Amino acid sequence: MAPQYQIRADYDARTIVVHQAYSPVIADAALRAGRFVAPFSFQRMTWIKPSFLWLMHRSNWARKSGQERILAVRITREGWEEALSRAVLTTGDPAALAQAAVHVQWDPERSARGAALNHYSIQVGISRHLIRAFNDDWIVSLTDVTPQVRKAATLMRSGRAAAAQALFPTERAYPLSPTLENRLYPRG
Template identity: 80%
Template sequence: MTANQSQSRSGDQYRIRADYDARTIVVYQAYSPAIADAALRAGRFVAPFSFQRMTWVKPSFRWLMHRSNWGRKAGQERILGVRMTREGWEEALSRAVLTTADPAAVAKAAVHLQWDPERSVRGAALNHYSIQVGIGRQLIRTFAEEWVVGLTDLTPQVRKAAELVQGGRAAQAQRLFPPEREYPWPAG
């Protein structure tokens, strides 16, 4: 499935919103302390990160906050901003198969693509969707060794934002979120 095929599904509801620049895009992942600490020390993903299983990346910070319960779920206590090349991101999109496609096609796909309801600061489902991209075993080393150009530990920022949200100060918390704007779909 190409990105354009995905975009045509429903206009405004299916748009990638991300923090990006001319060369890179930031995606978010939640990990255990052991994985995050090793990756941050090395400046790249290394063991105990698994190169044998799919890894899911999400350009929506709020969606990952919902998914990881603000870094409070077991095994998801550390939130990393993963800066990857736009070339790698767009390569992944060009090879993606929607998880709702034919099961045989999904099983063979190097990359899985899924749309989930975007989330408000407080976790409520919104009326537009956020993209998740699952990078499979066939591309996981390429992702980790070629596409990833930087890792940032966002855990302290997440903890502070979570405290603000819990204290009824969602607007103040949102100022701590990374900026996201509509990402242009690659031609194809």
């Protein structure tokens, strides 16, 4: 059984993949540039999620309006851990949260069919104060995984869950230092 709070992600020695859902106009511009560019907004928080299935639940498998395109955003682990080191839990002190460059929220992880599981998935909100570093320094690559998402969704709907799961990224527990665990894991 997975621990109640655990970051599960597709990562290697240098990078980690986070997922985001966008409208086609934002996704196309970003893919052409290899970075986020207008009409992406640098004035608001952007939420990144290492959990593929959580984003599939949130975007309804790329069928929600404004979330029709799914990007796998490969960022440096150094940038990821910098974000985590600056994070404040959304359930914490409101004054600290208002000043934080990064927000962390834990939501129930999801099964491939969208059912809430009994452990939590992290979402990391990068504020406008740190979003340029995210975009300019941390991003290694952007990949449009929308075709794979649509194929997996079709397989799920037709009862072919095993075939669909073969299209999911491999996610495993991401190692955190005790300092980051203390900062990120809710108490109580």
